[in-house]
Amino acid sequence: MPNIVMDEWSDMVFLKPNGASFSAVEYPKLAKVWTGLVIPEMRGEFLRIWDDGRGVDSGRALxxxxxxxxxxxxxxxxxxMTTSTSQSTTDAWVDGPFKATIASGAGAATTTGYRxxxxFKVxxxxxxASEFRTRNIAFNFLVRAK
Structure with a gap:
């Protein structure tokens, strides 16, 4: 905790935003911010700095x-269908996440062309990755309680 590392912060108290409840008697100023007396659970969440009128993520509440x-x-x-057996010709018929391959074997060729x-591969x-996620940095976020 920063109050242990920095002498000038030694009288401050920091709490982790881990969904824990706290005492309004012990932390009266914090109780004014979080009237339910519970620090929000933020572990494993991507923190996005509040837009505050910038317009990048407008309409969001704190x-x-x-x-x-x-x-x-x-x-x-x-x-x-294509009349060419050239892979480069076949590739011209798709874009984005698609990849085309000339078919082979039974049914690959017909009288009018090649199948x-x-x-589709994103x-x-x-x-x-194995999950959807934003680019992020794991950061231990603290709440100053006193």
Whole structure:
């Protein structure tokens, strides 16, 4: 805690925002901010600095939660037949997260052209992980109580 490291802060008390309750008698000023006498649970959450009129995240109230989101990812598949067996020609028929591959085996070729298959992988256009998340830094956030 900073009050242990910095001598000039030795009379201050800091609490972790871990959902714990606190005493209004022991921390009367904090009780004016959090009248329910519970420090918000913020462990594992991405903290976003309040917009305060800047316009980047307007309309948000202090301590309001916001669900996760991801940008729209889209791609187009322009057709399913080609007269070329060239992979570069086939690639011209898709974009974004799609990848086209000339089909092979039974049913791959017809009298009018070649079938190609397309698959969709978000990782072709954005970084992926086992979870949705914002870029962040793990930071131990404290609340000054006294």
């Amino acid at each position: 301590l309001s939660a916001q669900g996760d989101a991801m940008r729209e990812i889209s791609g187009r598949l322009f057709g399913v 190609y298959d397309a698959d 990782s072709r256009v954005v970084s992926t």
